[in-house]
Amino acid sequence: MMSVPRYWREIPERTRFEGARCTACGNTLFPPRMKCPKCGSEALEKYKLPQKGKLMTYTIVRSPPKGFEKMTPYVLGMVKLDDGTIVTVQITDVQPNQVSIGMQVESVFRKISEDGESGIIEYALKFRPIF
Amino acid sequence: MRRVAVLSTGLTKVDKQWRKSIKELYGDAARLAIKDVKIPQIDALIVGNMCASDLSDQNNIGALIADYIGIAPSTAYRIEAACGSGGAAVLGAYLAVASGMYDFVMTGGVEKLTDGVGGNTTHSLGKAADAEFELFYGSSFVSLNAMLMNHYMHHYHISREDFADFAVLMHKNGSRNPYAQLPFPITRETVINSDMISDPISLYDCAPVGDGAASLILCPLEDAPKYSDSYVEITGIAGATDTINLSSREDLLTLKSTVSAAEKAYKMAKVSPRDIDVAEIHDTFTITGVLSLEDLGFCEKGKFHKTLANGGFEPGGSISINPSGGLKSRGHPVGATGAYQVAEIAMQLTNKADKWQIPDAEIGLAQNIGGSGSSTYVTILRRSR
Ligand SMILES: [Zn+2]
Numbered sequence: 001m002m003s004v005p006r007y008w009r010e011i012p013e014r015t016r017f018e019g020a021r022c023t024a025c026g027n028t029l030f031p032p033r034m035k036c037p038k039c040g041s042e043a044l045e046k047y048k049l050p051q052k053g054k055l056m057t058y059t060i061v062r063s064p065p066k067g068f069e070k071m072t073p074y075v076l077g078m079v080k081l082d083d084g085t086i087v088t089v090q091i092t093d094v095q096p097n098q099v100s101i102g103m104q105v106e107s108v109f110r111k112i113s114e115d116g117e118s119g120i121i122e123y124a125l126k127f128r129p130i131f
Numbered sequence: 132m133r134r135v136a137v138l139s140t141g142l143t144k145v146d147k148q149w150r151k152s153i154k155e156l157y158g159d160a161a162r163l164a165i166k167d168v169k170i171p172q173i174d175a176l177i178v179g180n181m182c183a184s185d186l187s188d189q190n191n192i193g194a195l196i197a198d199y200i201g202i203a204p205s206t207a208y209r210i211e212a213a214c215g216s217g218g219a220a221v222l223g224a225y226l227a228v229a230s231g232m233y234d235f236v237m238t239g240g241v242e243k244l245t246d247g248v249g250g251n252t253t254h255s256l257g258k259a260a261d262a263e264f265e266l267f268y269g270s271s272f273v274s275l276n277a278m279l280m281n282h283y284m285h286h287y288h289i290s291r292e293d294f295a296d297f298a299v300l301m302h303k304n305g306s307r308n309p310y311a312q313l314p315f316p317i318t319r320e321t322v323i324n325s326d327m328i329s330d331p332i333s334l335y336d337c338a339p340v341g342d343g344a345a346s347l348i349l350c351p352l353e354d355a356p357k358y359s360d361s362y363v364e365i366t367g368i369a370g371a372t373d374t375i376n377l378s379s380r381e382d383l384l385t386l387k388s389t390v391s392a393a394e395k396a397y398k399m400a401k402v403s404p405r406d407i408d409v410a411e412i413h414d415t416f417t418i419t420g421v422l423s424l425e426d427l428g429f430c431e432k433g434k435f436h437k438t439l440a441n442g443g444f445e446p447g448g449s450i451s452i453n454p455s456g457g458l459k460s461r462g463h464p465v466g467a468t469g470a471y472q473v474a475e476i477a478m479q480l481t482n483k484a485d486k487w488q489i490p491d492a493e494i495g496l497a498q499n500i501g502g503s504g505s506s507t508y509v510t511i512l513r514r515s516r
Contacts, residue, residue: 010267013263061274076268088378101285112267
C-alpha cells in the first residue's frame with residue numbers, strides 16, 4: 001500500500017521521466033540527487049530523459065513481490081537510453097521468450113499496480129520493443 | 132585509537148528456529164560468547180538486524196535483548212544496513228572500543244525470517260533496494276541480482292554451469308560445518324535443474340531463508356590476555372557505500388562499495404589480497420559471490436571459473452573461500468550474516484572450527500554486503516601470538 005502523497009511526489013520522475021543534468025559536466029542523473037556524483041557540482045537543472053533506448057539486461061520474474069502476482073511472469077529490464085542514462089523498468093507488450101539483450105525499446109504509459117479495490121492505481125512508464 | 136580484539140564468539144545453527152523468539156535466539160548466541168570469558172561487565176550492546184520491525188512487529192530490539200540477557204542498564208541499540216547490518220554492528224562496536232569510550236562491547240546480529248507470513252519475508256528483504264525507483268516497478272532483491280547475472284553472462288560469455296560450480300563448492304564446504312543450514316553436498320545438475328526464480332537465477336543460485344544469531348565480545352587488545360588465551364585482533368575494518376539504485380552505476384559489474392571498503396581495510400591492516408589466507412565473502416546469490424571475489428582482489432574479472440576449476444578457492448588453494456559454506460550453504464540470517472562471518476574468521480584463526488578448520492590460517496577477511504552492493508563492510512582479523 002502506498003499513500004497518495006507518496007505516489008504524487010514522484011509523478012514528475014515516473015510519468016514524465018524528469019531527471020537532472022549537471023550544467024558543469026553534462027552528467028545525467030536519474031533519480032535526481034543533491035549533487036552530481038561525477039564532479040560534485042550542485043548546479044543541476046531539470047532534464048527530461050529520452051524516450052528510447054536499448055535493453056542492456058533483463059530478467060523474467062517468476063516469483064513476484066506482493067501486488068505483482070497477476071502479471072507474472074513479467075520482464076524487468078535495465079534500459080540504456082539514447083543519452084546513456086540507465087533506468088530500471090518493466091518491459092511490456094512482448095512475450096518474455098521474445099526479449100533479447102540489445103533490442104530497441106521505447107517508453108509507453110502504463111498501469112504498474114493497484115492498491116486493492118478502493119486504493120489508488122499506480123501508473124508509470126514501461127518500455128516496449130520497437131519493431 | 133586503541134587496538135581492538137575479538138575476545139570471544141557465539142553462534143547458533145542457522146535454521147528454521149520455530150521455537151525461538153528473536154530475543155531467545157540472540158540469547159543463545161550471547162550465552163556462548165560470554166561462557167568462557169570472565170569480564171567484569173558489558174558496557175554496550177550493538178546488534179545488527181534488518182527485518183524485526185516488519186516480521187516480528189518489534190522495534191527497539193536493543194532494549195529488548197539487553198533486558199532479556201540481563202545487561203541493563205548498559206546502552207543497547209540496533210544497527211540496520213539491510214544484509215550488511217551485522218558488519219555495520221561490528222564496525223560500530225570496534226569504534227566504541229577503539230575510541231576508549233567503552234571497554235567491553237557485545238556486538239553481533241540476529242534475524243528471525245521465519246516470523247514472516249505469506250509474502251512478507253520477500254517483501255521485507257526487498258526493502259534493501261530503492262523503494263521509489265526499483266521496488267515500485269515490481270522488482271525484488273532476486274530480480275535485481277538476476278539482471279546483474281544476465282549482464283555478466285552476456286558480457287564475459289560465462290555460462291550458468293560456471294556459476295553453478297561456485298554453489299557446488301559452497302555446499303561441499305558447508306557439509307562440514309555444524310552451524311550450516313544446508314549441510315549437504317550438491318552437484319552442478321542440482322543447481323541447473325532447480326526451479327527458475329528469476330532468469331537466470333534458479334533456486335540453488337540463492338542463499339536459503341533462515342533464522343540465526345551471532346554474538347561477539349570486543350575489548351581493548353592489551354586487556355584481552357587477561358580474559359582469554361584465544362583472541363584475535365581486528366587489524367583492518369571499513370565500510371563504504373555505492374548508489375542504492377543499480378541502474379545509476381557507471382559499471383554494473385563492479386561493486387564499488389566492496390572495492391572501496393576493501394582498499395581502506397587492506398591499507399589499515401597493511402596487507403594485500405595475496406596475504407589473506409581465508410575469507411568469508413557475501414554470496415547471497417552466486418553472482419554476488421563472484422563479483423565479491425573479483426572486487427576483493429581474489430581473482431581477475433571474468434575469470435573466476437578458472438580459479439574455481441583448479442581448486443584455488445578451496446582449502447589448500449591460494450585462498451580458502453567460505454569454509455563455513457558461505458551464505459549459500461551455512462545460510463543467510465540477513466542482519467546476522469556479517470557477524471557470523473567475522474565470528475567464523477575468528478574461529479578459524481584460533482583453531483576452533485573443528486571439522487571445517489583451515490590449517491595454519493593467520494590472516495582472514497570478512498566481507499558483508501547490504502542491498503545489491505549499496506553498502507559493504509570489510510573486516511580483517513589477525514591471529515594473536
Ligand atoms: Zn557533474
